Amino acid sequence: MAAGDRRADRGPAGANHSRTARKSESIPSGAVLHALGRIGPWTEGLVRPQGILALVKGIADTGFLVAFANRNDAHHDWAVGAAQQITEPLLTCEAVLAETAFHLESVPIALAMVSTGLVTLAFQCDEHLRELAALAKRYADRRPDLADLCLIRMSELHPRHSVLTVDRRDFRVYRRNKREAIPLICPPGL
Numbered sequence: 001m002a003a004g005d006r007r008a009d010r011g012p013a014g015a016n017h018s019r020t021a022r023k024s025e026s027i028p029s030g031a032v033l034h035a036l037g038r039i040g041p042w043t044e045g046l047v048r049p050q051g052i053l054a055l056v057k058g059i060a061d062t063g064f065l066v067a068f069a070n071r072n073d074a075h076h077d078w079a080v081g082a083a084q085q086i087t088e089p090l091l092t093c094e095a096v097l098a099e100t101a102f103h104l105e106s107v108p109i110a111l112a113m114v115s116t117g118l119v120t121l122a123f124q125c126d127e128h129l130r131e132l133a134a135l136a137k138r139y140a141d142r143r144p145d146l147a148d149l150c151l152i153r154m155s156e157l158h159p160r161h162s163v164l165t166v167d168r169r170d171f172r173v174y175r176r177n178k179r180e181a182i183p184l185i186c187p188p189g190l
Helices: 003-008 062-069 076-085 094-104 107-115 129-138 146-157
Strands: 057-060 090-092 119-121 161-164
Touching: 057 146, 062 076, 062 094, 062 107, 094 107, 094 119, 094 146, 107 119, 129 146, 146 161
Parallel strands: 057 090, 057 161, 090 119
Antiparallel strands: none
């Protein structure tokens, strides 16, 4: 499929519009993400040790975070279930957090994901410019966004971490360390 055709179904910043929360679907200001099952301020203890992901360390992609926060997302139940089973914050980067805020149309919700311990920022672009540029050149035909490149690099730096994503199509093509498949945790049926 041509890069232009592939991008047409993903919209701006490489995101699938079906995963975004529009203003008409937006989460009330100051409200907790629907994923927590209640309305009120965020609380500590979001991350619980149990289940199959208890042994898996993860890196969060935008689609996972958007699905977690948006109850209208097709992958919401999967994302909530995954989040309830992790034992420590998922690693992510500022590019993913910025995309998440954009698609949810809510900076406070994206920041709350950090402050409550769902995710932790674990990557500095300026420390990996050379590697990111090499990845951008290698995958130029796929026209990756900065967040994807950062996640590939993070997978190289954290080889025991799987990427939680709804973007199996691209992440099945991307390789860490040039040849290694990136371990993924995706919704069933993708």
